[in-house]
Amino acid sequence: MTRALRAAIVGVALFSPIALSACSAGQVTQTATQQRDQVGAMAEVGDITLRQVQLAFPRSASYEAGDDAELTMAVVNTGDEPDTLVSVEGEGFDEAEISGGSGASGADSGEIELAPDETVFVGPDEDASVTLTDLADPLTVAQSLTLVLTFENAGEVTVRTTIATPDSEEERGEAFDFHHSEEEGGEGAEGAEDIARERESAIGDED
Structure with missing residues (x-):
């Protein structure tokens, strides 16, 4: 109790x-x-x-x-x-x-x-x-x-x-952090742009 x-x-x-x-x-x-x-x-x-x-x-x-x-x-x-x-x-x-x-x-x-x-x-x-x-x-x-x-x-x-009812609620899982996910997505997009620029620069050097 x-x-x-x-x-x-x-x-x-x-x-x-x-x-x-x-x-x-x-x-x-x-x-x-x-x-x-x-x-x-x-x-x-x-x-x-x-x-x-x-x-x-x-x-x-x-x-x-x-x-x-x-x-x-x-x-x-x-x-x-x-x-x-x-x-x-x-x-x-x-x-x-x-x-x-x-x-x-x-x-x-x-x-x-x-x-x-x-x-x-x-x-x-x-x-x-x-x-x-x-x-x-x-x-x-x-x-x-x-x-x-x-x-x-x-x-x-x-x-x-x-029979008594449960005296405690089941624990919920950790909530999904959308803000953190967006931050990770932003970092990933910036990284992809850097790689694309490096590739374009390498092609220009070869020409």
Whole structure:
């Protein structure tokens, strides 16, 4: 995630009111909601807000069956108590490998800890990660996966995620310098004229 995107996510998270109440762990909450914004899915459950939930853009522009897909998102805990992402489930992949967050002890810890009033960024270049392993079918930008994320205190929330768009444009080649080309052409023309004059002078000497 870029710094600008981080700032945008944090700003919206801090100033958006959370109107949902916390629910018991291990239950599908009635207050869990999901909505779409311009940069990915957003969902709320209890004191937890998920923003920009997407699958990382693959190098080949689509995932093949058997590939692993990295989940990217910002997880905001607006509550006064810590919480923990304990599982990510759904169809279309083998399992979700989870690691990171506050107090993480190592890779593949199986959970992401969330301190009170904290935002944890999840993604390939972040301290926390969620990897969906062994995709069952090819996945393109027009398709999506439905995931169920379970938090220890806030409960479960269902979110539909699609592939993210590229975060950088392809580099363009160096522009053609017409001015430089004209200069080279001018030098070439002057050289040709000099050669022609030398030839005419040599012919005159022979006569």
